[in-house]
Amino acid sequence: MKSVFSLLPDQASEFARQIDHLYLFISAVSVFFVLLAALLVIVFAVKYRRRPGDKRPEPPHDDSTLEIVAGSGLLVLLMVMFFWGAKLYFQGNQPPKDAMEILVTGKQWMWKLQHPNGKKEINTLHIPVNQAVKLTMTSEDVIHSFYVPAFRVKNDVLPGRYTQVWFQPNKEGTYHLFCAEYCGNEHSRMVGFVQVLSQEGYEKWLLSSGGTAAGAAAATGGGAAQESPVDAGARLFAEYGCATCHHSEAGALGPNLAGTFGAEQMLMDGTSVIADENYLRESILNSQAKIVAGYAPVMPLFQGMISDEEVTQIIAYIKSLSTAGTDG
Amino acid sequence: MSDSHPSYLAHQFDDVEQQRQASTMGIWLFLITEVMFFGGLFTGYIVYRGMYPEAWKLGSHELNILLGAINTAVLILSSLTMALSVHAAQLGEQKKLSRNLLATIGLGGVFLVIKAFEYKAKFGHHLVPGEHFHFEGPFSNQVQLFYSFYFTMTGMHAIHMVIGIGILFWLWAQSRKGKFHKDYYNPVEVTGLYWHFVDLVWIFLFPLLYLIGRH
Amino acid sequence: MSTATSTASEGKHYLNAKHTVLSWLLTVDHKRIGMMYLVSLVVFFLIGGAAAVLFRLELMTPAGDLLRSETYNKLFTMHGIVMIFFFLIPSIPAVLGNFLLPIMVGTRDVAFPKLNLASWYVFMLGGILAFVAIVGGGVDTGWTFYTPYSTMYANSNVILAVCGAFIAGFSSIMTALNFVVTIHKMRAPGLTWFRLPLFVWAMYATSLVVLLGTPVVAITLVMIFVERAFGLGIFNPALGGDPVLFQHLFWFYSHPAVYIMILPSMGVVSEIIACFSRRRIYGYKFVAYSSLAIAVIGFFVWGHHMFVSSQSTYAGMIFSFLTFFVAVPTAIKVLNWTMTMYKGSISLEAPMLYAFGFLGLFTIGGMTGLFLSTLATDIHLHDTYFVVAHFHYVMVGGGVMGFLGGLHFWWPKMTGRMYPEGWAIFAAIVIFVGFNLTFFPQFQLGYHGMPRRYHEYPADFQVLHIMSTAGASVLGFGYLLMAGYLGWSLKFGKKAGANPWDARGLEWETSSPPPTENFLVPPVVRHEAYAYEFESETSPESHPSSESSA
Secondary structure, eight states, X not given: OOOTTSSSOOOOBHHHHHHHHHHHHHHHHHHHHHHHHHHHHHHHHHHTBOOTTOOOOOOOOOOSHHHHHHHHHHHHHHHXXXXXXXXXXXXXTOOOTTOEEEEEEEETTEEEEEOTTSOEEESEEEEETTOOEEEEEEESSSOEEEEEGGGTEEEEEOBTSOEEEEEOBXXXXXXXXXXXXXXXXXXXXXXXXXXXXXXXXXXHHHXXXXXXXXXXXHHHTOSOTTSOHHHHHHHHHHHTXXXXXXXXXXXXXXXXXXXXXXXXXXXXXSOEEEOOHHHHHHHHHTTTSSOBTTSOSOOOOOTTXXXXXXXXXXXXHHHHHHHHOSOO | OOSOOOTTSOTTOSSHHHHHHHHHHHHHHHHHHHHHHHHHHHHHHHHHHHHOHHHHHHHHHTSOHHHHHHHHHHHHHHXXXXXXXXXXXXXXXXXXXXXXHHXXXXXXXXXXXXXXXXXXXXXXXXXXXXXXXXXOSTTHHHHHHHHHHHHHHHHHHHHHHHHHHHHXXXXXXXXXXXXXXXXXXXXXXXXXXXXXXXXXXXXXXXXXXXXXXXX | OOOSSOOTTTTOOTTTSOOSHHHHHTOOOHHHHHHHHHHHHHHHHHHHHHHHHHHHHHTTSSSOOSSXXXXXXXXXXXXXXXXXXXXXXXXXXXXXXXXXXXHHTTOSSOSOHHHHHHHHHHHHHHHHHHHHHHHTTOOOSTTTTOTTIIIIIOOSOHHHHHHHHHHHHHHHHHHHHHHHHHHHHOOOTTOOGGGSOHHHHHHHHHHHHHHHHHHHHHHHHHHHHHHHHHOOOSSOGGGTOOHHHHHHXXXXXXXXXXXXXXHHHHHHHHHHHHHHHTSOOTTHHHHHHHHHHHHHHGGGOGGGGOTTTTOOHHHHHHXXXXXXXXXXXXXXXXXXXXXXXXTOOBOOOHHHXXXXXXXXXXXXXXHHHHHXXXXXXXXXXXXXXXHHHHHHIIIIIIIIHHHHHHHHHHHHHHHSXXXXXXXXXXXXXXXHHHHHHHHHHHHHHHHTTOBSSOSSOOGGGHHHHHHHHXXXXXXXXXXXXXXXXXHXXXXXXXXXXXXXXXXXXXXXXXXXXXXXXSOSSOOOOOSOTTOTTSOOTTOOTTOSSGGGOO
């Protein structure tokens, strides 16, 4: 980690570099105006200091010209900041299509992480360099916030829904991972590291049954540490009997789920929604809430019957049906 | 300045007119804060109703529409007696003033009693949110949310009623001593505005809670 | 009682009119109520400050070795709750506003004196509840009470603390309601809206924010209360409730609350700079209107506290966009104050130094706000020490410096005594230096990623934390020094004349301390505000440093 006295902290992604540019721009503007104000105050205080025998000063002859001119000038400068910041923000909310997806669950007080091949770990996230990584996050209890300063990214992790954050590290190394939203007693221990490895290093790490993975499996009580979320989802999809209704043949009671993810769904009440993670989650747990047009509300409710983790896995499976191909 | 300061004119005011204007403006400002107070609740209600329209409908259908309607009528009537109280105070008609104040208190009491019976029934039907909440069907959780709003909203309204009744009792005691007359009736007028406001809140609560999806 | 001045009827004033304790506890005199608030606020400030001392000590080392994590969390929560609800929000309005506003508009008292007294009792009741919550086990939710932590997971006195904050809210509402009615209905003859001192304008704008905002946080706290106490489920995610809705409701008040803390300071600074530059404020109308503009726009920017809370991208953009519009009137005010000094006749006495301190610190606070209103940089900075530093620069650097400046400016009026000028200047400098040493390093900490509310932290951050703690000691020393000489002056300070600073405004036309009825002869206003170009009838012949009167 860079010294805290260096101007900028570790910069481990292109996004971080762009944020830093904006940061430096706003800093320059701020320093300029703070110094200007200080200078004026000091110069005026000295130049116009009260001397014995001074006459009373004239009251100012002010129309609002100065205020309007200065205000408009300032507004232009501020709008530069706004658009620049908004552009980067927008970009920061749009993960690339080929991003590798990692599932993150926050709980008091640890980060549970799962890789696409099913490998689980806790508090330390291993990822390959130069690969876009998208985290789909949820919380088991209170609000947490996933924060990696070296990537300049952060997003709250909420109970009962999914949030996302993505980054593309461009430098190998070990970086801090923090929980940024106060979450109780051990909030300051809900920390860890992001280890950015080379592609080969990551492959090797994935295959290792190293201490972390075993420990993680033990800690989460999962014997299925090596089952990928998609596989687990497929298994659950069969176990819960989802496929009885959600299939592609004629007369299916439920909509065929291939190609569903990310697509617009027409609902019974005439409105439409984009089928994102949160929509799928609601449709599993509380299936009566938003029914796709043309189907009857016959699906049972899974609220309380199925764990958060299983929901996440089933969603991973449904998502894989949309990315795998267009056959459906 | 040197003109006589009547006993009902507080020392900080120059004349009765200033005092009257100040108290009227004061109560209106207070009512604005009340609008914001209930506004926060209504906002929450609207957000959730937008999210769970079905559950809101189901929850609403469990409410006793007859008792709700009776209570609405009771409150409207109490607003009338309150208005008559203010009118009586302005004209300095002491007897009429006391009588109407008592009638308002009585009607407020009737409202609260009916409300209490409604609450009791909800306990019996396991519709009070918490561990014992029970509602058949797919929207049990969200219906519980509806009832959380139902109890918070009507509860806040009831607390306002209780406070209002307390103030009315005080007014009634004062009116018995003949404190109010045509030059000095601000307290009655101001309380009247408060009372009407509390009634008005109910006029919004009734359809929002009882009448969802009933045609 | 002897007085230095010769007016026959002087000698009786609000302080010596009656002496019993009861005469204070049952007073309806706005001046006495202001003083009672001052004493209470000093106590709360000490409590909040003590908490800060403890956790700053803890933060000297990266490991959590001095305090347990529960204790640390309770301390920062206590610091936040006490300082915000029981010090900053009431500070200027309840003390200086209560004391001065009726005098400034030339009336005998506020419109509803009993309500005013009630506000103090309500405030104390809220304060005592919060205090009981603290000593009876503490609260560990942070002053923001975020759900579902506060409603379902915290094992501390959330209910009591929520009640305390809820009740204290009523006292702000009562004060604000009094001010608005007093300003509207009780101005002295000749005192038109545009002749009002800018302090009164600032109090007016602040009161509007209080009246519109406080009830919303009140109902939000009620929702927390019913959820925790009765098990209702308004924000419970398991029932489909939305914890983020709580944040919306909470910040709808708590963002404008920042303006409750800063607008009054701006008013104070306007008075001070005009007086010590002997010049009418540059762009009086602009400054007056900009207070209102800030109050209004301030209600539409709350979402900027939630850029990373899963709010939609577009909502984020709108809130960011609007936030920049608050910056404009604020920045222009700084320009107005600076331009007032241009070609003025400037004298650097203690209140003016505080006003300079305000200008410097508030400008830094404001500029660093730009990093947080810009979406992309806020993603990185949100919930880090950068935010902590920013709001301390605004609320302490702006709010408290303004309060202290005002306290020094009107101290002679309130107590009838002068404080030792040399000590006051020394303390002002110590506070300014200590403040910067405490909080400037935190900007750097924040940009390097140090999250807030951390009991333990990576060792790399330690140097900056030590600097910050060192600064806090200097700052604390400055405050104690000030308390020392102000207390000393009550008994030993030189008698102040009616108008020691040769200032303009109705409060300087009555004696110091003012009589119970404020004015022996009801005033009539014939000049614009800040008529420094004219001599005043109360020009300070008896003022100790009398070279200032021409």
